[in-house]
Amino acid sequence: MSRDIFAPDSVNPLCQLSLEQLRRRTSMKWRTHPEDVLPLWVAEMDVPLAEPVARAITDAVALGDTGYPAGTAYAEALAEFARKRWGWGGLAVERTAIVPDVMLGIVEMLKLVSGPGDPVVVNCPVYPPFYQFVRNLGRPIIEAPLDTEGRIDFAALEDAFGHGVQRAGRPVYLLCSPHNPTGTVHTAAELTHVAQFARTHGVRVVVDEIHAPIMAAAASFVPYLSVPGAENGLSLMSASKAWNLAGLKAALAIVGPDAADDLARMPEEVSHGPSHVGIIAHTAALRDGGDWLDAVLSGLDDNRRLLAGLLAEHLPAVGYEPAQATYLAWLDCRGLGLGDDPADVFLQRGRVALSSGVDFGTGGAGFARMNLATSPELITEAVRRMAAAIA
Ligand SMILES: Cc1ncc(COP(=O)(O)O)c(C=O)c1O
Numbered sequence: 446m447s448r449d450i451f452a453p454d455s456v457n458p459l460c461q462l463s464l465e466q467l468r469r470r471t472s473m474k475w476r477t478h479p480e481d482v483l484p485l486w487v488a489e490m491d492v493p494l495a496e497p498v499a500r501a502i503t504d505a506v507a508l509g510d511t512g513y514p515a516g517t518a519y520a521e522a523l524a525e526f527a528r529k530r531w532g533w534g535g536l537a538v539e540r541t542a543i544v545p546d547v548m549l550g551i552v553e554m555l556k557l558v559s560g561p562g563d564p565v566v567v568n569c570p571v572y573p574p575f576y577q578f579v580r581n582l583g584r585p586i587i588e589a590p591l592d593t594e595g596r597i598d599f600a601a602l603e604d605a606f607g608h609g610v611q612r613a614g615r616p617v618y619l620l621c622s623p624h625n626p627t628g629t630v631h632t633a634a635e636l637t638h639v640a641q642f643a644r645t646h647g648v649r650v651v652v653d654e655i656h657a658p659i660m661a662a663a664a665s666f667v668p669y670l671s672v673p674g675a676e677n678g679l680s681l682m683s684a685s686k687a688w689n690l691a692g693l694k695a696a697l698a699i700v701g702p703d704a705a706d707d708l709a710r711m712p713e714e715v716s717h718g719p720s721h722v723g724i725i726a727h728t729a730a731l732r733d734g735g736d737w738l739d740a741v742l743s744g745l746d747d748n749r750r751l752l753a754g755l756l757a758e759h760l761p762a763v764g765y766e767p768a769q770a771t772y773l774a775w776l777d778c779r780g781l782g783l784g785d786d787p788a789d790v791f792l793q794r795g796r797v798a799l800s801s802g803v804d805f806g807t808g809g810a811g812f813a814r815m816n817l818a819t820s821p822e823l824i825t826e827a828v829r830r831m832a833a834a835i836a
Contacts (some may be wrong), residue, residue: 458492458737459744460820467491474816477798484798485827486788488625490689490818495737498688501729508786513718514721519543520697522731523682529735530565530658533671540700545718547655547696548578550681552617553715554698555582557707558649559615560680566605566618566648570775570812572649573828575653579619587616588807595775596629596768597635601644606646618643620652622669623659626775626805626814628768632658633667642734650678655696656771658687658738664769670701677703686771687738688730688816695723721729725777739784741818745772748817752824759832772818779804779811781835788813793836797827 468475474489494502505511520541526812527533530591544550561583567575569588579586590604592598606616623630631639643650645824652669660666670678683696696719700708730738750766752774756763764777776799778787791813802812817824 448715453765457493457744457747458741459490459748461493462491462820471504478792482796482798483823483827484831486800486814488541488686488773488816488818489566489691490741491505492741492818492824494617495688495734496635497733497737498690498726498729501725502693502722504618505725510545510721510725512721513717513725514543514695514719515726517541518728519695519724519731520699522728523697523699524602525682526658526731527668527734531666531668531671533668535671536668536699537702538797540702540705540708542698542708543716543724544681544698544716545694545721546685546691546694547653547681548574549715549718550652550698551575551651552578552582553711553753554651554679554681555579555584555619557619557710558651558704558719559584563615563617564608566602566616567806568602568621568624569807570802570809571621572653573617573804573806576806577619582811584617591624591629593628595624595629595633597636597639602639602642603646606642606648611621616646616648618648620650620669622652623656623666623768623770625656625771626773626800626802626812627673628661628771628773628775630666633672636669636672636673637669640669640672640678642769644674644780649683652673652680653677654680654682654822655686658681658684659745659772660742660770661749661768662742666770670699672770676690676701679704679707684727684730684734687713687741688727688734690723693720693723693726695719695727712821725750730812731736732785745817748819748824749774752815752817752828755825755828759828759833772816774815774817775802776815778812783809783811783835787811791831791834797830797834 762780800814802809
């Protein structure tokens with residue numbers, strides 16, 4: 446696609462940047478692979494910054510407001526966003542703490558409620574850094590696979606919790622809600638069951654809710670801390686996925702009333718990690734970026750429909766269930782006969798970069814994850830390349 450024929454859509458943020466503009470980016474998505482590869486892998490979005498976010502950063506730079514963070518503006522903005530978007534008025538600003546990003550926030554929450562050697566239960570297939578960060582912290586992983594519908598399998602969870610309790614005193618359940626890579630949105634009933642189940646087994650729950658703002662039209666997000674029984678839960682939220690702010694480091698740890706004492710033990714120096722400008726950006730996104738987000742969500746609904754149609758036409762052997770949340774598409778490529786790592790075949794033969802399913806743990810072999818936070822043109826081109834790769 447050349448710039449000459451590129452006609453930006455003034456409403457849909459996913460349609461505003463040409464491939465030529467995107468290739469000038471220096472972030473991981475655009476610099477990991479050579480120029481002939483179309484990158485639809487890591488969770489970055491092909492959007493310009495939301496205008497209120499860009500303005501807040503520009504104002505901070507103009508003022509030289511680039512010192513250390515102070516205050517609770519980020520938590521206040523998230524509390525208001527949660528009240529308006531999810532009808533949840535229970536986010537207590539006094540039970541929040543700023544952390545550098547969601548993954549480092551998870552590490553800090555795990556340190557608060559478990560010790561070295563205590564196991565961490567995850568629902569595989571799941572976001573690969575869950576394995577890396579947790580193991581690097583000296584906590585073994587116990588996998589509790591999702592069921593065939595991509596939902597929490599309570600029998601598998603019971604097994605995992607049983608193992609955890611046998612192995613050590615303080616097991617933790619690291620829940621991904623909504624789930625990456627399947628986009629599963631856990632229901633209030635499921636989350637209530639999780640809370641009760643965890644209490645019964647003496648397991649603490651740390652929940653990664655980074656994708657919460659990115660919901661499909663028909664789905665609604667339920668914050669874990671809003672369900673009965675979750676009062677000792679610990680959550681991590683951030684504006685970074687929904688507004689593409691991963692390069693502007695900041696996130697929030699939020700805990701229920703029975704975990705307030707745990708959060709109080711978080712070392713003060715952890716709050717020195719997030720960037721002040723990052724917090725300004727995240728706060729502006731949550732406070733004033735709602736219209737922009739709605740435009741992205743509507744574009745993502747279109748992209749999921751588009752992908753379903755393209756796959757049905759060009760790659761009918763690929764299984765795809767449009768997700769209820771996230772901008773990720775989890776593609777079941779087992780019917781193509783490409784082995785455990787179809788993403789590698791698409792990369793080598795098709796010059797399109799998807800995330801490799803094997804990295805997502807048990808249940809990921811034969812799958813690939815596609816990032817739909819891009820334009821319909823690039824999704825169409827990616828499927829064309831994938832089909833050509835196996836023709
Ligand atoms: C489930 C999940 N958690 C955490 C992250 C990373 O968040 P952060 O950059 O704030 O650590 C991602 C990024 O894609 C994610 O999908």
